[in-house]
Amino acid sequence: MLIEDIEPLLQSVRAGVEFIEVYGIETTPLPDDLLAACEKRGIPVRLLASAIANQVFKTEKKPKAFGIAKVPRPSRLEDLAEKSGDIVVLDGVKIVGNIGAIVRTAFALGASGIVLVDSDLGTIADRRLIRASRGYVFSLPIVLASRAEALSHFQDSGMRTMVFEADGDLTIGDLNGIDERVVLMFGSEKTGPSDAFSGSAAETVSIPMNPAAESLNVSVSAGIALHGRVHRNLATLPQA
Numbered sequence: 001m002l003i004e005d006i007e008p009l010l011q012s013v014r015a016g017v018e019f020i021e022v023y024g025i026e027t028t029p030l031p032d033d034l035l036a037a038c039e040k041r042g043i044p045v046r047l048l049a050s051a052i053a054n055q056v057f058k059t060e061k062k063p064k065a066f067g068i069a070k071v072p073r074p075s076r077l078e079d080l081a082e083k084s085g086d087i088v089v090l091d092g093v094k095i096v097g098n099i100g101a102i103v104r105t106a107f108a109l110g111a112s113g114i115v116l117v118d119s120d121l122g123t124i125a126d127r128r129l130i131r132a133s134r135g136y137v138f139s140l141p142i143v144l145a146s147r148a149e150a151l152s153h154f155q156d157s158g159m160r161t162m163v164f165e166a167d168g169d170l171t172i173g174d175l176n177g178i179d180e181r182v183v184l185m186f187g188s189e190k191t192g193p194s195d196a197f198s199g200s201a202a203e204t205v206s207i208p209m210n211p212a213a214e215s216l217n218v219s220v221s222a223g224i225a226l227h228g229r230v231h232r233n234l235a236t237l238p239q240a
Contacts, residue, residue: 001071001125004063006034008135013037015138021046022067025053030065071125075141077153083112084236086229089185091193092118093218100132101219109226110233113141117150151200159183161202163193164221168206175228184225189218
């Protein structure tokens with residue numbers, strides 16, 4: 001897979017992605033932190049002439065650096081059981097920019113994984129998703145699953161499931177007082193969660209907002225929800 005630009009490269013290296021080589025452009029020095037991270041992991045670094053880079057990237061926007069890496073083993077639903085933080089389920093969320101923003105927020109606020117249902121993505125190594133997540137897509141388990149697989153897994157796990165809807169029984173404030181691990185389910189901004197997920201959830205949650213506003217972007221909703229759980233989730237992270 002191809003990973004482009006400084007920040008996605010740096011976060012991918014730190015996440016343990018297996019790189020074949022990392023390339024910089026001779027006119028743009030690579031930052032010290034990226035060079036140090038590559039040296040620590042034993043990743044070869046080469047500088048390309050600008051003319052070569054222009055041949056490789058035949059577009060106006062060329063990355064300042066890029067790397068060739070092996071696609072990691074796809075995460076599975078079973079991998080989530082080994083973690084302790086909350087899980088985010090995105091049901092029918094297809095805009096890659098939104099998914100990438102949620103990945104970054106989930107990692108920053110201590111969630112232990114994300115399940116993508118009906119996302120139209122074939123792999124988390126999608127170049128758009130790597131770019132949108134700034135490379136954090138490799139820093140936590142992200143599972144591509146069918147709706148039936150996800151429903152069966154969470155029903156069998158016994159985890160407390162919560163779906164976000166306009167008229168929920170709970171509010172964000174209620175989430176802060178829940179000390180157990182939960183599954184936070186979000187649907188697309190236009191259609192909301194599917195009937196299957198809404199019917200399976202133990203509880204519904206809403207975010208208080210101005211009634212004159214139609215809705216919140218799903219990445220904003222997920223960020224608000226995860227911030228309400230941040231003290232619990234960060235406390236469960238392994239200590240470095």
